[in-house]
Each structure stands twice: as structure tokens, then as C-alpha cells.
Amino acid sequence: MADKDLQLREKKELQTEAEHTKPGLVFTPTVDIFESEEEITVLADMPGVASDGVTIDLHNNELKISGEVEDQGSEKERYLLREYDIGRFHRHFTISDRIDQSKISASMKDGVLRLVLPKAEKAKPKRIEVKAE
Amino acid sequence: MAVVKWKPGIFGWHRDPFSEMDRLRREMDRIFGVYTGAREMAPAAGVFPALNMSEDDHNLYVRAELPGVAPENIEITTKENNLILKGERKIAAEGKKVSYHRKERDAGNFRRIISLPTRVDSDKVTAACKNGVLTVTLPKAPEAKPRQIAVKSE
Numbered sequence: 001m002a003d004k005d006l007q008l009r010e011k012k013e014l015q016t017e018a019e020h021t022k023p024g025l026v027f028t029p030t031v032d033i034f035e036s037e038e039e040i041t042v043l044a045d046m047p048g049v050a051s052d053g054v055t056i057d058l059h060n061n062e063l064k065i066s067g068e069v070e071d072q073g074s075e076k077e078r079y080l081l082r083e084y085d086i087g088r089f090h091r092h093f094t095i096s097d098r099i100d101q102s103k104i105s106a107s108m109k110d111g112v113l114r115l116v117l118p119k120a121e122k123a124k125p126k127r128i129e130v131k132a133e
Numbered sequence: 134m135a136v137v138k139w140k141p142g143i144f145g146w147h148r149d150p151f152s153e154m155d156r157l158r159r160e161m162d163r164i165f166g167v168y169t170g171a172r173e174m175a176p177a178a179g180v181f182p183a184l185n186m187s188e189d190d191h192n193l194y195v196r197a198e199l200p201g202v203a204p205e206n207i208e209i210t211t212k213e214n215n216l217i218l219k220g221e222r223k224i225a226a227e228g229k230k231v232s233y234h235r236k237e238r239d240a241g242n243f244r245r246i247i248s249l250p251t252r253v254d255s256d257k258v259t260a261a262c263k264n265g266v267l268t269v270t271l272p273k274a275p276e277a278k279p280r281q282i283a284v285k286s287e
Contacts, residue, residue, distance in 0.1 A: 004241040047198035047265035083183035111200035111265015
């Protein structure tokens with residue numbers, strides 16, 4: 001994996017039927033989602049989002065992740081080259097497992113959100129024994 | 134006849150006119166690309182990472198979004214009028230007990246060189262990473278800074 005080169009990918013703008021209440025661009029963060037027996041983990045790339053700019057909303061199995069970005073640079077600067085746009089992030093998922101809401105934890109590091117959603121007792125897998133007759 | 138998908142966001146809301154014009158231009162490029170059968174608009178260089186460059190009277194600023202790249206894994210070099218960004222994005226393995234629903238994030242190396250439009254004072258270049266956004270500040274060389282010339286009356 002280490003000798004692979006990163007490919008340039010354009011940031012994806014959020015496509016939605018609903019209109020946004022706030023002006024500005026909205027992008028969908030790229031994510032990794034994986035689960036173990038105990039928890040579901042979401043990693044989301046949200047460059048420019050500080051830890052206090054993240055909003056996580058879990059309601060009726062719908063998980064919404066939003067991130068507000070800070071401006072890059074000051075108003076005095078003039079652009080010479082512009083290959084990417086800046087805007088806030090938003091993405092939403094449905095989660096089929098039951099999540100223990102009280103134990104959700106989230107952290108931001110270097111612009112990556114790590115969200116850990118522990119499964120509620122009932123949602124943990126039960127091993128089903130197959131009996132030979 | 135190519136059908137161009139309407140995208141909300143071109144005229145949907147108001148932004149500052151400068152960025153609006155810039156976006157309109159890019160949107161036109163994108164549409165034109167569709168008509169000629171070319172690939173969707175590729176950013177200027179097609180090399181990771183995408184860069185924004187700006188200037189004020191004293192400095193050039195080069196910015197890149199590098200989420201998940203630790204500052205110690207970024208190497209910045211200036212050579213003559215070029216800026217070289219090298220680095221590696223590492224994604225730690227999560228162990229064998231997990232199964233993936235989605236895996237959209239990539240790990241890997243990047244190397245990009247960009248030529249600078251003015252001479253810079255390479256001894257005073259600084260770089261900072263904040264929330265996954267890298268900012269390289271390159272002070273302009275004295276001869277490249279704007280100078281005000283007073284007009285004397287005789």
C-alpha cells in the first residue's frame with residue numbers, strides 16, 4: 001500500500017433535492033465505514049473543519065454528519081490559482097443496527113473525523129449453532 | 134446531442150461575485166467538456182493534491198487540503214522558482230476483526246511540483262498544517278514586492 005500514489009479526485013458537491021438554508025457550497029466527505037461486533041466506526045475526511053465545527057445527529061437510525069469550515073486565508077489575498085473550492089461538509093446515512101446513543105464518541109484529528117457508534121446490547125450478533133441431526 | 138444534467142448550485146443562491154464568476158467559468162468548462170465528448174473537467178494539473186495559490190503584497194500562499202496527513206509526513210522544498218510538495222498519507226489498519234461497509238479513503242504517496250509566479254525568499258518560507266489544511270507561506274523576494282514610487286514636483 002505504501003508505494004501507491006494518491007490520485008487526484010475532485011471534491012464531490014452534495015446533490016440534494018432539498019434546498020439549503022445557508023448559502024455556500026456543500027461537499028460530501030469521503031468516508032470509511034466499518035464495523036466490529038461491538039461498534040460501527042465512521043471515518044470522514046473533512047479538511048478545514050475544527051473539532052467544534054462538527055455536528056453529529058443520530059435520530060431514528062439516520063445519521064447526519066456536518067462540518068463547518070473556516071475560511072482559508074484572509075480577504076486581502078488575491079487568487080492566482082484555484083483548483084479546489086471550499087465549503088462545508090454534509091453527508092447522511094441510515095444505520096440498521098441499534099446504537100447505544102449514550103456511548104457515542106467522536107474525535108477530530110488532522111481534518112479526519114472518527115466517530116464510534118457502539119451497538120446496543122440487542123444488536124450484537126448472536127451466534128447460531130447449527131445442529132447436526 | 135449531449136444532455137447536460139442540471140446541477141443545483143449554479144444559480145441557486147448568491148455568493149460573492151468574484152467566486153461566482155470563477156465558478157461559472159469552471160462550470161462552462163465542464164459543460165463544454167461534456168459536449169466535446171472529453172472527460173469531465175479535470176483540475177488544471179491532474180496531480181494530487183489540488184492546490185490553491187494566492188498572494189498579497191508581501192507573500193505568496195499555497196494551500197492544499199490534506200486530511201489525515203500528519204505534518205511530519207509532509208516534506209516541502211523550494212528550488213529556484215519551484216515549490217515541491219512531497220508526502221505520504223497513511224491509513225492505519227483497523228485490525229482483522231472489522232468488516233467494511235465503505236472504503237472511499239485512499240492511502241498513498243504524493244509528489245507535486247509547482248512553479249511560482251514571483252521570486253521568493255526561500256530562507257523565510259514557513260508551512261503550517263491546521264485541521265488537515267496545509268498552508269505554505271512564501272515571502273516574496275524584495276525585488277518582487279510592489280513599491281510605491283513618489284512623484285516629485287519640480
